[in-house]
Amino acid sequence: MKTERINDFVLKIANVNGSGSASANSLLYKSIHHSGIPVSAKNIFPSNIQGLPTWYEIRASAEGHVSRSPRVDFFIAMNPRTIAEDIASVSPGGYFLYDSTRPLNKELMRNDVTFLPIPLAELSVEAFPDVKVRMLMKNITYVGAAAAFLNIELSILQTLLNETYARKPSLAEANMKAITMSHKYASENFTCPLPVRVERNETVSNSIIITGNGACALGCIYAGATVTGWYPITPATSIINVFGQLCQRFRRDADTGKLNAAIIQAEDELAAVGIGIGAGWCGARAFTPTSGPGLSLMNELIGFAYFTEIPVVIFDVQRVGPSTGMPTRTQQCDILPAAYASHGDTKHILLLPANPEECFYFTVQAFDMAEHFQTPVLVLTDLDIGMNEWITPRLSWDDNYKPDRGKVLSAEELEKIEKFYRYLDDDGDEIAARTLPGVHPKGSYFLRGSGHNKYGQYTEKSAEYIEVVDRLRRKVQSSAKTLPPPIIETAENKYGVITVGGCHLAVKEALAELAKDGIKLDYMRIRGFPFSPQAEEYIDAHERCFVIEQNRDAQLRSLLILETRAKKSQLVPILEYGGMPLDAQAVTAKLRGAIQKEISQ
Amino acid sequence: MKTERINDFVLKIANVNGSGSASANSLLYKSIHHSGIPVSAKNIFPSNIQGLPTWYEIRASAEGHVSRSPRVDFFIAMNPRTIAEDIASVSPGGYFLYDSTRPLNKELMRNDVTFLPIPLAELSVEAFPDVKVRMLMKNITYVGAAAAFLNIELSILQTLLNETYARKPSLAEANMKAITMSHKYASENFTCPLPVRVERNETVSNSIIITGNGACALGCIYAGATVTGWYPITPATSIINVFGQLCQRFRRDADTGKLNAAIIQAEDELAAVGIGIGAGWCGARAFTPTSGPGLSLMNELIGFAYFTEIPVVIFDVQRVGPSTGMPTRTQQCDILPAAYASHGDTKHILLLPANPEECFYFTVQAFDMAEHFQTPVLVLTDLDIGMNEWITPRLSWDDNYKPDRGKVLSAEELEKIEKFYRYLDDDGDEIAARTLPGVHPKGSYFLRGSGHNKYGQYTEKSAEYIEVVDRLRRKVQSSAKTLPPPIIETAENKYGVITVGGCHLAVKEALAELAKDGIKLDYMRIRGFPFSPQAEEYIDAHERCFVIEQNRDAQLRSLLILETRAKKSQLVPILEYGGMPLDAQAVTAKLRGAIQKEISQ
Amino acid sequence: MSFNQKPKVAHPSVTKNKEGLTRRDYEGALSTLCAGCGHDSVTAAIIHAIWELSLPPHRIAKLSGIGCSSKTPTYFASDAHGINSVHGRMAAVATGASAANRDLILIGISGDGDSLSIGLGQFAHTARRNVNMLYILENNGVYGLTKGQFSASADVGSQLKKGEKNPFGPIDPAQIAINMGASFVARSFSGDKAQLVPLIKAGLSHYGFAFIDVISPCVSFNDHESSTKSYMHTRENIHEAAHIDLIRDAQTITADYQEGTTKALTLHDGSRLILDKIDTDFDPTDSIRSLTYIRDCARKGQVATGLLYIDRDSIDMHDHGRICDTPLVELPMETLIPGNAALQKFQDILH
Amino acid sequence: MSFNQKPKVAHPSVTKNKEGLTRRDYEGALSTLCAGCGHDSVTAAIIHAIWELSLPPHRIAKLSGIGCSSKTPTYFASDAHGINSVHGRMAAVATGASAANRDLILIGISGDGDSLSIGLGQFAHTARRNVNMLYILENNGVYGLTKGQFSASADVGSQLKKGEKNPFGPIDPAQIAINMGASFVARSFSGDKAQLVPLIKAGLSHYGFAFIDVISPCVSFNDHESSTKSYMHTRENIHEAAHIDLIRDAQTITADYQEGTTKALTLHDGSRLILDKIDTDFDPTDSIRSLTYIRDCARKGQVATGLLYIDRDSIDMHDHGRICDTPLVELPMETLIPGNAALQKFQDILH
Numbered sequence A, B: 001m002k003t004e005r006i007n008d009f010v011l012k013i014a015n016v017n018g019s020g021s022a023s024a025n026s027l028l029y030k031s032i033h034h035s036g037i038p039v040s041a042k043n044i045f046p047s048n049i050q051g052l053p054t055w056y057e058i059r060a061s062a063e064g065h066v067s068r069s070p071r072v073d074f075f076i077a078m079n080p081r082t083i084a085e086d087i088a089s090v091s092p093g094g095y096f097l098y099d100s101t102r103p104l105n106k107e108l109m110r111n112d113v114t115f116l117p118i119p120l121a122e123l124s125v126e127a128f129p130d131v132k133v134r135m136l137m138k139n140i141t142y143v144g145a146a147a148a149f150l151n152i153e154l155s156i157l158q159t160l161l162n163e164t165y166a167r168k169p170s171l172a173e174a175n176m177k178a179i180t181m182s183h184k185y186a187s188e189n190f191t192c193p194l195p196v197r198v199e200r201n202e203t204v205s206n207s208i209i210i211t212g213n214g215a216c217a218l219g220c221i222y223a224g225a226t227v228t229g230w231y232p233i234t235p236a237t238s239i240i241n242v243f244g245q246l247c248q249r250f251r252r253d254a255d256t257g258k259l260n261a262a263i264i265q266a267e268d269e270l271a272a273v274g275i276g277i278g279a280g281w282c283g284a285r286a287f288t289p290t291s292g293p294g295l296s297l298m299n300e301l302i303g304f305a306y307f308t309e310i311p312v313v314i315f316d317v318q319r320v321g322p323s324t325g326m327p328t329r330t331q332q333c334d335i336l337p338a339a340y341a342s343h344g345d346t347k348h349i350l351l352l353p354a355n356p357e358e359c360f361y362f363t364v365q366a367f368d369m370a371e372h373f374q375t376p377v378l379v380l381t382d383l384d385i386g387m388n389e390w391i392t393p394r395l396s397w398d399d400n401y402k403p404d405r406g407k408v409l410s411a412e413e414l415e416k417i418e419k420f421y422r423y424l425d426d427d428g429d430e431i432a433a434r435t436l437p438g439v440h441p442k443g444s445y446f447l448r449g450s451g452h453n454k455y456g457q458y459t460e461k462s463a464e465y466i467e468v469v470d471r472l473r474r475k476v477q478s479s480a481k482t483l484p485p486p487i488i489e490t491a492e493n494k495y496g497v498i499t500v501g502g503c504h505l506a507v508k509e510a511l512a513e514l515a516k517d518g519i520k521l522d523y524m525r526i527r528g529f530p531f532s533p534q535a536e537e538y539i540d541a542h543e544r545c546f547v548i549e550q551n552r553d554a555q556l557r558s559l560l561i562l563e564t565r566a567k568k569s570q571l572v573p574i575l576e577y578g579g580m581p582l583d584a585q586a587v588t589a590k591l592r593g594a595i596q597k598e599i600s601q
Numbered sequence C, D: 001m002s003f004n005q006k007p008k009v010a011h012p013s014v015t016k017n018k019e020g021l022t023r024r025d026y027e028g029a030l031s032t033l034c035a036g037c038g039h040d041s042v043t044a045a046i047i048h049a050i051w052e053l054s055l056p057p058h059r060i061a062k063l064s065g066i067g068c069s070s071k072t073p074t075y076f077a078s079d080a081h082g083i084n085s086v087h088g089r090m091a092a093v094a095t096g097a098s099a100a101n102r103d104l105i106l107i108g109i110s111g112d113g114d115s116l117s118i119g120l121g122q123f124a125h126t127a128r129r130n131v132n133m134l135y136i137l138e139n140n141g142v143y144g145l146t147k148g149q150f151s152a153s154a155d156v157g158s159q160l161k162k163g164e165k166n167p168f169g170p171i172d173p174a175q176i177a178i179n180m181g182a183s184f185v186a187r188s189f190s191g192d193k194a195q196l197v198p199l200i201k202a203g204l205s206h207y208g209f210a211f212i213d214v215i216s217p218c219v220s221f222n223d224h225e226s227s228t229k230s231y232m233h234t235r236e237n238i239h240e241a242a243h244i245d246l247i248r249d250a251q252t253i254t255a256d257y258q259e260g261t262t263k264a265l266t267l268h269d270g271s272r273l274i275l276d277k278i279d280t281d282f283d284p285t286d287s288i289r290s291l292t293y294i295r296d297c298a299r300k301g302q303v304a305t306g307l308l309y310i311d312r313d314s315i316d317m318h319d320h321g322r323i324c325d326t327p328l329v330e331l332p333m334e335t336l337i338p339g340n341a342a343l344q345k346f347q348d349i350l351h
């Protein structure tokens, strides 16, 4: 008998890009979620609009281990062009559902995989004589068969469809018809459900489904951001798509229909960040979303904002570099380029969320910090966090929250003071008060990216210049206290891991895996830069820390080495940078190897 | 009696920008050189075209310590607007020459300074009744008086003028007249020469006078560079000015008058480096000169050239950052931004010359390395090296030199092979052969900044991508062996210094100074990145190394920490970043302090 | 908010404007440009114009890039806010400033290097977006601050001091601006204050992107004989398409203008623009005729000046984007942040 | 050097050109664009044109930026060199390539996002420098690859699929190119191969910067009813200023062209350009009339196509810079490096 994999399996679907499979796949994903099982989904898509292969991977795990896994327990093959590699990718003992309308090349068959032929196209022809309707229903058909095999309740699918097509009940009906049809066929022709299956859990968590980019956009709304200059780039664009939709909902004047926000599609990233800086200078909360190539283009102006102390929030949804790299694959390869962006001596505040929940809260914090510290703040996420849909704990909002606008002098305050000097830090917190254009004659000053003294005047004098840049260094450093502290889970073992962002699920799963073998490791996840003192203490407490990150050059480790008191030898790099979301098996293996090496030394 | 300072003094001249003082100052500088005394000159100028104060500092030192010194032994005050600070800047015991046509404010006078009033304007009116001529001669007059005081031989001045105005003898004559006039006045009214003076040394060294930028330009000619895309920026522009002049001399076809070079003034730095990359792709030796802001703008395309493996040489004549910073002041603040320029995982070869001599030879090597390693090579100099005129040992050229064009397949070679794949390293040196467009049908391939496999084909596959970027990492690393090794002077003491580029003179002087007190330190100057194994060995051999560099954030030290096996604690930062050329006194003091701290610990 | 600025110089004889300020009150720091630089005359014209318009200095935001021209903002209205951004990026910064606070009076100053080379894209797209601002390009055909390289507006065949000839045709920013859909396009000459001051006033009264290309000779690097951006050459070849006057109160139109060659346009802020002595084949409200006119002049070696194009129906970036009338910076955070109830309601659909 | 390429398909019935190659030999990789994408028709036209011109594939260098359009070079002439650079920077790379090797046949392909937004400055300045290349802009009014945002060539009021209306006026690359001094400017439609193929051939035969704006609908994001860059809308509103034919051998002019409306121009490479059925108020050799014509058409809602402007006296970047005739890459290093004697002599003046 086959091993049972109840509420613990990977379902993978092969599609053709641009063929409209998203809603069918998402339906399967959500239905498992609605069955009360922890689940995640990853869309593996090409840099193309139509015709190339894409895959959708769903991992259900009662234990909550939902990082990407390379295993495949149930495959739905909807792309004839990849069928050979698809079959090869199934784990031994797995299942392979395919459209048997056209016969499968016998040579591709495997003995250790159970093939599930369903004549999907044929069934469709019968059920939907109208070609147009049939095309629309093309993908949804496999959902029914999959539901039968995997024991997903039809009622859940029905509920979800009703919600999705609340305004078009006829569509809900047609979809359900397609689903029932293949469900029936599968049930009648095979033993359903399979050992690989869902078993409904009564408690459905109070979660939402949201992408990291969506959560960032929502964060921008809740931070009170009003201006964005942006330029399209995968995987960052959807921050703006969602922000635009949210503005229609939350920022539209009911009477005039006008928006309380300016969304400016710029001509490039130089302009995009320039717009953000201009708006930040004038007192608006402004942001710009981008990815690697855009970050490179923003370098000059980021240095300008740093030196002139203008707040602006930059989202870098990281993708595989260098250069154009793999725009639809994930990496954490801009940590160092972001921390030290621009020529000359600079250093920038980074926020490093791991999931949509943090995307939301950190985004709000990014605006607070940008205005408090009067400097660019970069929020670094990645394609996996940003573009995939995540089951996320419901977000909540503290209605007592008061945005930290930093030291901005009002007209009344200016009225009272003798004379205003832009860069004079009079209370020793390294931050000087600023004023906004248009507010009061006494607040006016001239801002420049060239050498200036603490009064804001042009200078070419060494001592005056040094005074200003030294304060800048201290100012940015002082933000460490305000940044979200690292997540530390136990600090009692000899060895620890350090990780960042979207690695967290895979790393935690790996630690759980190792713990089963009695290998215990401490866990720390960095969430901000400059690093918190707690991060230093954690490193201090360990003989070795394995720094797990998704880039080739150990960028987080480099930053830790340079910016904490850690010894280099304390930090051992563990790197995965092939562009796929981190997988726990690979991490486990590498950790095991690294520990063995430690012990044998 | 005043202390004598024979062949060991600092002469400082205050002028107004744009008033044409350059030739007068340069004449004084050269005349000291022609007296056989080691000497250096620094032009301290504002970011302005006309009207603001500039200073010219000449340091003569029989011992050869010609780094910038803050002391002033002899001052020539030609700018009424700075006279107060100019008087204040003179070292006790020093001399102050000024135009006494207008009386000096008595309150500014100092007892510890000898004032030398010369009625320069008055003398000029007598000597040059024609206003136009008088304007032209405005500055040269002080040269004569200075020569009298400082014991500079008139015959040397005459020789130099004859050379300069070889084609305009009347001008040489007028200049000499102005000189003789004030020389006479000084000799007649004061005891000349002063204790601060030149005493001619019979052996005039076989040196040339050249700027670092000029030497880079000459290096480009001798490297056989043919294409440059460039955009004006201080302090890099004169590389192109000189390159253009050199092309007229060395690269012009006598018959057609046409140039064997393309000098393309681009619309910005993105285009400038793009032009270099396009030319490099097609097989020309191409370069682009820039400074900080331009480097920031080039970030995206530098990553492209790195990933696609296209040779291009970039000069970064560093100035004070961040942002526009102080464009006419010097710093070494782009070391880290250059080494890791561009988003994603990248690393670049750097050459770090210290003087015009190295500028010349390293430039040639930069082209060899760019083509050999098929990657961007950055030559980092600075404003002080680049724009000041340096006495430099005569350059020589090995006529047997064969440029290293790297692995480029010729038509004949292509004819023989089966099939060409762009990124296939078949001999294990991490470098794949390339082909040039237009050469042979078999050489054609498609080059892309997106993910590609070792065959050059587009890929989104992890393993294929990793194979390529791993080789890139190893390739750049392997260049360490080829780069100029560090200059190491003794490695026998407990403590050593590490420095880079234009710091060398001041550091050496500081070491000599400390040696007088019995404090002995070893010396290493880094000249390339990735670091040579010798650099690592040097660090290994020392308990502590003081890393002396001109930036706020200890960028060289950071790079050493990340890219050698050095322990962090071994590297102690010593930083000077006020924008003036490094001065030995400051270095000495800081080193003394640092060593005291070491000892007391 | 409006504040009554204490005049810096209390000299009674100096005329005050409606804000109670004298012309001196609109001055800035001492210029550090070369004596005779055209840019300083532009500064003088700006001071004159904003004084005449009685603009409250603190409502003005001055913006620039990098270059000698980009230093101009330091030299006027020292009580205004100013930002000296980076080379070629002033336009984007201005766009952001306008987005944040549409009530600011934005005055951007740029150079031909700053706007036509490195900043061409931003200049063009800002014109296209019709950002509500006055954009003055101080055009001298060279890069002054980097010591005299040709800029993209240098005429073909014009020469540098050392004799180097410019091989390429010039980019005419006025044509580009019209092509991009700028709603107010003019050209003038730093040496012609009588023409320049009313143009600046009109540009400031215009709603939308008001562009003025000012030929502003560089005495240090491009004022010699073989230059086509010298004082002499410009003076000799200038061709005024129409002289304009700006009249703020309708009643005060007293000057009698010639019939047939005079045209009056009412601007967004109610002031009236009088176009006098219009060339017969010229119509600044028709982009096609305007472009033809400019190119015809250029072909004859003339520089068409004056108001070259105006679109009075111009709507600005805010109207295009249907952005609210209140400056975004003035919206209270309570208005902007929807609160927890809204967040919970919104999340009900996210599953 | 010239090589005789072995034809890939030895089928005897397939016509061979002078290089002995069939049309198949000029094909590239299989397109991964959407079925029906205009860009694929442009590819087909390019293949046809370069085959007819018998260009040796390995002398061609294909260049592009980033975008669906920028993928085009992969799909033709797989025996040519190709470079897929970064977004908006193809023009500079092409400039460098031309500088290095002026004998290469440069074919640059770009999109409206690539050339008119991020790359506007480079596009404009490359046109201004008259870099000797064919530059095709596959113009669909949207950013295809990033899923359908408006590009800068989108017409005002045109709509996205989801109903969003474009508030801004379009940038017309043809007008920009003429304005910048490009020496060959044309427009066509991906759906009109009869017009496009001769234009490509003419562009390749032209010496200098040859620019073709090709309306190339995006079926996935901008081919719906309210789009003005759809197949239907373009087909309905296209207005051919003049039909052109390229005749390589003088003898072969046999077709009888209508008198008065036909004009023949001899190109740099000796081939003759026949302009047929010219609109009477159109003259592609006069930039002013050409611009007026294009704008007049646009005002009427028409898209002027065909050869819009040509300057036969065009000289390219090399001539402008007085750069030698031999491709720089072919100069032997011995010629370029002056040697020690020269170095010593030179240094005699450096003191």
Ligand SMILES: Cc1ncc(C[n+]2csc(CCOP(=O)(O)OP(=O)(O)O)c2C)c(N)n1
Pocket (backbone or CB within 6 Å): B231, B232, B233, B234, B269, B293, B294, B297, B324, C066, C067, C068, C069, C070, C086, C087, C110, C111, C112, C113, C114, C115, C138, C140, C142, C143, C144, C145, C146, C151, C218
């Ligand atoms: C990114 C960058 N590149 C180059 C420079 C150097 N730079 C400063 S001003 C300038 C040109 C200024 O020309 P223009 O705008 O015409 O002003 P002008 O001085 O002629 O008034 C240049 C190239 C810079 N500051 N930043």
Ligand SMILES: Cc1ncc(C[n+]2csc(CCOP(=O)(O)OP(=O)(O)O)c2C)c(N)n1
Pocket (backbone or CB within 6 Å): A231, A232, A233, A234, A269, A293, A294, A297, A324, D066, D067, D068, D069, D070, D087, D110, D111, D112, D113, D114, D115, D138, D140, D142, D143, D144, D145, D146, D151, D218
């Ligand atoms: C620096 C940078 N910014 C953004 C992108 C993302 N991007 C890729 S293609 C593209 C637009 C392409 O539009 P267009 O040139 O019109 O080509 P089309 O796909 O419409 O043919 C953008 C914005 C990028 N690759 N690089």
Ligand code: SF4
Pocket (backbone or CB within 6 Å): B049, B050, C032, C033, C034, C036, C037, C038, C039, C068, C069, C140, C144, C145, C217, C218, C219, C220, C221
């Ligand atoms: S260099 Fe030219 S542009 Fe600059 S200040 Fe002097 S005259 Fe004016």
Ligand code: SF4
Pocket (backbone or CB within 6 Å): A049, A050, D032, D033, D034, D036, D037, D038, D039, D068, D069, D140, D144, D145, D217, D218, D219, D220, D221
């Ligand atoms: S998205 Fe549009 S432009 Fe891109 S391939 Fe598809 S149809 Fe063509």
Ligand SMILES: [Mg+2]
Pocket (backbone or CB within 6 Å): C067, C069, C111, C112, C113, C138, C139, C140, C141, C142, C143, C144, C151
């Ligand atoms: Mg200029």
Ligand SMILES: [Mg+2]
Pocket (backbone or CB within 6 Å): D067, D069, D111, D112, D113, D138, D139, D140, D141, D142, D143, D144, D151
């Ligand atoms: Mg497009």
